[in-house]
Each structure stands twice: as structure tokens, then as C-alpha cells.
Amino acid sequence: MSIAKTFVAEALTRVVDRATQMCGAMGVSEDLPISRIMREVRPFRIYDGPSEVHRWSIARRAVRNAGKRA
Numbered sequence: 001m002s003i004a005k006t007f008v009a010e011a012l013t014r015v016v017d018r019a020t021q022m023c024g025a026m027g028v029s030e031d032l033p034i035s036r037i038m039r040e041v042r043p044f045r046i047y048d049g050p051s052e053v054h055r056w057s058i059a060r061r062a063v064r065n066a067g068k069r070a
């Protein structure tokens, strides 16, 4: 679950960030919906647990599973 949450939240912000860049100044203006979408999408990397905490949890599970195999 942590892998999916981190991957999707980060992919979404990358996509919206690219859209902003492609549109230049218009991308950060209120003339297009992109800045609003970015405001809505950016918290995804925080409110269901920060990406750093998900990465920590993924790493802990990987280390535990590696220990079981050894």
C-alpha cells in the first residue's frame, strides 16, 4: 500500500508540474485550472502520510523480509 500511495502521489505532482511548465506564465496564473489542480494535488504527498514516512516503512519491510530469507 505504501508503494502505491507514494508512487501515485509523486506521479500526480510530476504530471501537474510538467503541465505548469509547458504553459509558462499561464500555468501559474488563475486563467487556467492548472494552479488550482496543483494546490489540490500537492497535499497528496502529505495527508495520507508523508512520502518520507512511506519510504521508511517500505525499507523497514524490505529489510525484515531480507532477514527472513537469510
Ligand SMILES: Cc1cc2nc3c(=O)[nH]c(=O)nc-3n(C[C@H](O)[C@H](O)[C@H](O)COP(=O)(O)OP(=O)(O)OC[C@H]3O[C@@H](n4cnc5c(N)ncnc54)[C@H](O)[C@@H]3O)c2cc1C
Pocket (backbone or CB within 6 Å): 043, 046, 047, 048, 049, 050, 051, 052, 053, 056
Ligand atoms: C488536506 C489535509 C487533510 C488531512 N486529512 C487527514 C485525515 O483525514 N485524517 C488524519 O488522520 N490526518 C489528516 N491529515 C493530517 C496528515 O495525516 C498529516 O499532516 C501527515 O501525516 C503529516 O504529519 P504532520 O503534518 O504532523 O507533519 P510532520 O510529521 O511534522 O512531518 C513534516 C515533514 O517532516 C518529514 N518527516 C516526517 N517524519 C519523517 C520521517 N520519519 N522520516 C523522514 N522525514 C520525515 C516529511 O518531509 C514531512 O512532510 C490531513 C492533512 C492535510 C494537509
